[in-house]
Amino acid sequence: MPRETGQKVVATNRKARHDYSIEDTYEAGIVLTGTEVKSLREGRASLVDGYAFLDGGELWLDAVHIPEYTEGTWNNHAPRRKRKLLLHKQEIVKISHRTSQGGYTLVPLQIYFSNGRAKVEIAVAKGKREYDKRQALRERQDKREADRAMASRKNLGD
Numbered sequence: 001m002p003r004e005t006g007q008k009v010v011a012t013n014r015k016a017r018h019d020y021s022i023e024d025t026y027e028a029g030i031v032l033t034g035t036e037v038k039s040l041r042e043g044r045a046s047l048v049d050g051y052a053f054l055d056g057g058e059l060w061l062d063a064v065h066i067p068e069y070t071e072g073t074w075n076n077h078a079p080r081r082k083r084k085l086l087l088h089k090q091e092i093v094k095i096s097h098r099t100s101q102g103g104y105t106l107v108p109l110q111i112y113f114s115n116g117r118a119k120v121e122i123a124v125a126k127g128k129r130e131y132d133k134r135q136a137l138r139e140r141q142d143k144r145e146a147d148r149a150m151a152s153r154k155n156l157g158d
Contacts, residue, residue, distance in 0.1 A: 004116035010040050012110040013047035018133060020107055020125035026095070029086035030061065030111075030118050033077045035069040040118055042069075045111050052085065052106035052122050054096050059085040061108060061120060085120065098124045 016022075032040070039045070050064035061083045068076045087095075098104055109121045128136075 004113065007112055007114050009110055009112040010043055011045040011047050013050065013108055015048070016107045016109055016123070016125070018136075019128060020105070020123070021128055021132070022107075022109075022123045022125050023104070024098070024124045025109065026087060026091055026122050026124075027114075028059065028120050028122055030120050031084040031086065032118055035075070035077050036066050037118060038071075039066050039069045039077075040111065040113070047108050047111065050108045052108060054092070054099065054106075057092065059087055059092055059095065059106075059122075061085050061122075064108060064111075085122070095124060103127065 044067050046065040048065070050061065052059060052061050054060075063080055064083065065079050066077070067079050095106065099106060103126050104124055105127070107123050107125045109123050111118065111120050113119070
């Protein structure tokens with residue numbers, strides 16, 4: 001069987017980009033058990049309540065739901081367990097300095113397979129206020145309306 005190449009996205013956290021302003025993103029490996037990998041390969045995971053945190057110089061991912069593998073036996077995994085993230089030491093130090101500042105948190109953006117290995121994209125993010133969210137929505141709507149107007153104007157000119 002040939003080795004897997006490319007990138008296959010398993011789960012994305014679309015709400016994170018709405019609720020947080022993303023500062024930096026990092027790609028981290030995840031320490032998983034066999035049944036977790038099989039469940040991810042089926043495309044089953046949820047990042048809705050997930051978050052990452054630092055503990056003793058290590059980065060951990062918590063509250064990410066990877067459902068039990070349907071074909072698994074008695075040694076199946078717990079769906080919401082703490083999972084260790086794999087990053088270089090200097091990246092962890094950079095993240096710890098950033099999150100020690102007030103208002104910053106670590107949010108998982110997506111889980112994917114890159115060349116056959118499970119990865120998670122985490123972001124150092126700052127929470128948005130309610131008015132920031134409304135303003136971002138309004139800007140997106142205005143841009144969409146402007147693009148529509150330009151397209152209809154272009155079609156009339158042809």
